Amino acid sequence: xxxxxTRGKLMPNSPIRKLVPLAEKAIQKGISVYRLNIGQPDISTxxxxxxxxxxxxxxxxxxxxxxxxxxxxxxxxxxxxSINIHVDFEDILITTGASEAITITLLTCLNAGDEIIVPExxxxxxxxxxTATDVVVVPITSGIENGFALPPISEFEDKITPRxxxxxxxxxxxxxxxxxxxxxxxxxxxxxxxxNLFLFSDEVYRELCYDGYRFTxxxxxxxxxxxxxxxxxxxxxxxxxxxxxxxxxxxxxxxxQTALKFCQARLCPPYLGQIAAEAAIDSTTEYLNGVYNSFxxxxxxxxxxxxxxxxxxxxxxxxxxYCMARLPVDDAEKFAIWMLEEFEFKKxxxxxxxxxxxxxxxxxxxxxxxxxxxxxxxDLKNAMACLRKGLEAYPGKMPVQKDVKECxxxxxxx
Amino acid sequence: xxxxxTRGKLMPNSPIRKLVPLAEKAIQKGISVYRLNIGQPDISTxxxxxxxxxxxxxxxxxxxxxxxxxxxxxxxxxxxxSINIHVDFEDILITTGASEAITITLLTCLNAGDEIIVPExxxxxxxxxxTATDVVVVPITSGIENGFALPPISEFEDKITPRxxxxxxxxxxxxxxxxxxxxxxxxxxxxxxxxNLFLFSDEVYRELCYDGYRFTxxxxxxxxxxxxxxxxxxxxxxxxxxxxxxxxxxxxxxxxQTALKFCQARLCPPYLGQIAAEAAIDSTTEYLNGVYNSFxxxxxxxxxxxxxxxxxxxxxxxxxxYCMARLPVDDAEKFAIWMLEEFEFKKxxxxxxxxxxxxxxxxxxxxxxxxxxxxxxxDLKNAMACLRKGLEAYPGKMPVQKDVKECxxxxxxx
Numbered sequence: 001x002x003x004x005x006t007r008g009k010l011m012p013n014s015p016i017r018k019l020v021p022l023a024e025k026a027i028q029k030g031i032s033v034y035r036l037n038i039g040q041p042d043i044s045t046x047x048x049x050x051x052x053x054x055x056x057x058x059x060x061x062x063x064x065x066x067x068x069x070x071x072x073x074x075x076x077x078x079x080x081x082s083i084n085i086h087v088d089f090e091d092i093l094i095t096t097g098a099s100e101a102i103t104i105t106l107l108t109c110l111n112a113g114d115e116i117i118v119p120e121x122x123x124x125x126x127x128x129x130x131t132a133t134d135v136v137v138v139p140i141t142s143g144i145e146n147g148f149a150l151p152p153i154s155e156f157e158d159k160i161t162p163r164x165x166x167x168x169x170x171x172x173x174x175x176x177x178x179x180x181x182x183x184x185x186x187x188x189x190x191x192x193x194x195x196n197l198f199l200f201s202d203e204v205y206r207e208l209c210y211d212g213y214r215f216t217x218x219x220x221x222x223x224x225x226x227x228x229x230x231x232x233x234x235x236x237x238x239x240x241x242x243x244x245x246x247x248x249x250x251x252x253x254x255x256x257q258t259a260l261k262f263c264q265a266r267l268c269p270p271y272l273g274q275i276a277a278e279a280a281i282d283s284t285t286e287y288l289n290g291v292y293n294s295f296x297x298x299x300x301x302x303x304x305x306x307x308x309x310x311x312x313x314x315x316x317x318x319x320x321x322y323c324m325a326r327l328p329v330d331d332a333e334k335f336a337i338w339m340l341e342e343f344e345f346k347k348x349x350x351x352x353x354x355x356x357x358x359x360x361x362x363x364x365x366x367x368x369x370x371x372x373x374x375x376x377x378x379d380l381k382n383a384m385a386c387l388r389k390g391l392e393a394y395p396g397k398m399p400v401q402k403d404v405k406e407c408x409x410x411x412x413x414x
Numbered sequence: 415x416x417x418x419x420t421r422g423k424l425m426p427n428s429p430i431r432k433l434v435p436l437a438e439k440a441i442q443k444g445i446s447v448y449r450l451n452i453g454q455p456d457i458s459t460x461x462x463x464x465x466x467x468x469x470x471x472x473x474x475x476x477x478x479x480x481x482x483x484x485x486x487x488x489x490x491x492x493x494x495x496s497i498n499i500h501v502d503f504e505d506i507l508i509t510t511g512a513s514e515a516i517t518i519t520l521l522t523c524l525n526a527g528d529e530i531i532v533p534e535x536x537x538x539x540x541x542x543x544x545t546a547t548d549v550v551v552v553p554i555t556s557g558i559e560n561g562f563a564l565p566p567i568s569e570f571e572d573k574i575t576p577r578x579x580x581x582x583x584x585x586x587x588x589x590x591x592x593x594x595x596x597x598x599x600x601x602x603x604x605x606x607x608x609x610n611l612f613l614f615s616d617e618v619y620r621e622l623c624y625d626g627y628r629f630t631x632x633x634x635x636x637x638x639x640x641x642x643x644x645x646x647x648x649x650x651x652x653x654x655x656x657x658x659x660x661x662x663x664x665x666x667x668x669x670x671q672t673a674l675k676f677c678q679a680r681l682c683p684p685y686l687g688q689i690a691a692e693a694a695i696d697s698t699t700e701y702l703n704g705v706y707n708s709f710x711x712x713x714x715x716x717x718x719x720x721x722x723x724x725x726x727x728x729x730x731x732x733x734x735x736y737c738m739a740r741l742p743v744d745d746a747e748k749f750a751i752w753m754l755e756e757f758e759f760k761k762x763x764x765x766x767x768x769x770x771x772x773x774x775x776x777x778x779x780x781x782x783x784x785x786x787x788x789x790x791x792x793d794l795k796n797a798m799a800c801l802r803k804g805l806e807a808y809p810g811k812m813p814v815q816k817d818v819k820e821c822x823x824x825x826x827x828x
Contacts, residue, residue: 001640002579002610004672008522014678017480038477045475053686056467061459061656061690063452066431096510096658099680107546108422112526128679132521134548165416196416226415242475242685244510244658258418264428265542266513271656272467272686276475 015357022340034383041374046238052279068094098233098246114165121358139360147315148176153187166198177317205320225251238280243273298373311400330396429771436754448797455788460652466693482508512647512660535772553774561729562590567601580612591731619734639665652694657687725814744810
């Protein structure tokens with residue numbers, strides 16, 4: 001039997017999804033599993049999207065344009081205009097989710113062996129997309145001890161080598177909730193111009209900024225147009241992750257023409273998803289405000305609850321719908337597996353995403369988990385009760401020190 | 415401005431889609447364009463699929479399993495069983511079209527720089543997928559002069575080098591309509607075993623075999639299970655190309671586990687497309703027979719008509735819904751462009767796919783086009799009238815010799 005490819009072997013298992021088989025086994029045993037591992041909100045998909053699907057009049061579900069339906073591209077452009085991002089519909093390629101937008105962006109801009117700087121912890125699949133395209137990830141580390149504050153931009157400069165070709169940021173950040181200030185983006189702009197780099201910005205959570213923090217798009221940073229790719233998706237905004245409709249947006253025409261060749265090879269984005277996405281962009285303000293308020297309430301609840309569990313530390317995220325929590329355990333992945341395989345509380349348990357897969361150096365996140373606060377408050381209450389009980393019962397639990405913050409800081413150097 | 419990647423520059427423009435902007439301009443001028451360039455049938459999508467979409471009861475269009483919905487995988491397994499291909503649902507990964515199945519198969523099985531043997535003319539996007547994954551295409555050439563008969567398997571053996579890792583076939587073939595005999599597949603099996611190679615078989619047109627030719631799946635060739643990947647799609651079978659639902663099927667568990675990691679990175683196949691595909695597999699025999707009979711009628715009509723145009727030669731394809739035609743022109747791509755930019759007949763014209771993009775050595779297909787016989791007979795009649803008139807009027811037309819077949823043969827060596 002011939003060998004699997006080296007890149008196939010190097011490809012990481014998704015830390016978000018690798019425990020799914022264990023969750024399925026738990027469910028088979030009659031246990032309810034609260035899925036805090038994945039950014040899959042329980043919030044209803046925008047009714048506009050569902051209505052468009054139910055009313056579909058199509059006779060032939062045919063290939064569309066490789067760049068996406070023009071009507072959808074125009075709708076995206078209108079939406080961007082409404083939030084003060086000024087792009088033409090021709091600057092927008094519709095992709096099969098933000099996932100494909102990132103893969104095509106990497107293929108278009110970087111050669112095999114080129115380096116991309118990524119602040120970590122990062123969305124774990126960035127590392128997967130880089131592995132699949134033979135791109136080298138160079139991390140800039142931020143830590144839980146100071147709430148994942150971005151390191152000074154000078155640290156980015158220290159990482160630049162002759163192979164550096166791009167920087168990718170996620171703003172607001174998955175998994176940390178960090179929001180980049182305009183000043184930081186301008187510093188990145190200066191760096192990108194100085195070293196002739198691309199800047200990719202994944203802004204799929206832009207509507208979810210809390211506590212008065214203000215989102216700034218890279219598209220609104222002057223003097224950088226040709227270097228920038230905006231990555232987007234309708235998944236989170238309209239609670240429609242399964243549509244698989246995203247976008248790659250740039251003012252750089254050569255980049256777009258090249259990206260279009262990759263789009264042509266896969267023919268077109270999903271027809272039905274595009275119909276639904278186009279309708280979803282007309283979602284009511286009431287719906288969108290409802291989504292925002294739900295996540296705000298969930299964030300406030302879960303961060304308070306987590307920090308109330310002895311030994312757990314969770315900094316307050318500024319945006320998106322994830323938090324990173326440090327647990328008083330020997331190994332967060334072992335704990336997450338144990339929760340699914342060995343534990344139950346009132347026939348319930350919790351599925352967590354071990355954070356090590358969100359770091360380049362997997363040791364860094366060894367005691368952390370990413371929690372997606374995507375369930376309603378009642379489910380979150382039950383989930384937190386399970387987590388609390390689980391941490392009490394877990395054989396690999398660590399002694400809880402008096403002051404949690406102190407404990408975190410003293411361990412930070414280890 | 416930073417440079418576009420080398421692989422981005424090397425990425426070919428799709429010969430199937432690169433003329434789309436010219437077609438759009440013709441349409442703006444009020445000209446009807448018969449699209450024979452692309453495998454997009456005008457046949458209605460299976461009503462079962464459309465009904466399932468219109469009746470969707472979903473509240474949340476959520477991420478599904480990265481391997482695809484289990485119910486759809488089981489449905490695929492049932493369908494395969496009904497056509498005597500025996501696989502378990504766990505042998506099947508649902509992908510975003512056959513396109514993604516091929517890309518993931520290449521990433522899973524081949525490293526950058528590895529070689530894949532591909533009989534040419536080939537489905538043009540195979541070359542695109544190989545370029546995107548840094549895989550080297552090694553062509554085995556067949557020619558129009560002998561109806562694209564597959565060269566002896568010994569020619570495959572001559573192409574094998576230490577970097578050869580796989581062979582990919584399309585059976586029935588797009589663009590030639592060639593159908594591999596069981597004997598040929600067994601010869602390929604022996605070769606694959608002898609040199610420890612993978613064998614990928616794209617069988618999306620399996621239902622479309624004419625004139626008594628019999629389709630044999632690689633899954634039914636004994637003694638090769640771990641080397642084989644079957645590529646599939648619901649696009650053509652149920653006239654639902656826009657769903658973007660395909661499959662990667664293998665008995666090789668390590669291969670599947672590795673492929674699943676690539677699937678995890680892009681989260682899941684399209685939700686709505688999966689719902690529609692699952693329903694489509696229950697299409698009535700009446701529908702499926704209707705589809706078959708339409709293509710048979712269209713093939714018979716168009717091949718006769720093409721060969722009736724002075725100087726045109728088109729061998730009879732055995733399967734799928736394409737034919738390759740040699741035109742009496744200086745350059746088939748120039749002619750295809752001219753037909754869109756300069757020509758009209760009764761406010762109509764035809765869009766063709768220049769065949770050079772279906773060959774590794776683009777000179778080989780310089781006077782050929784691929785024609786998809788995907789329109790109803792009336793449209794095909796109008797399209798053929800346009801083509802006939804266009805060939806008469808085209809400034810770069812070549813003198814037509816008395817005996818077409820002779821003309822083709824005398825030019826074959828050039």
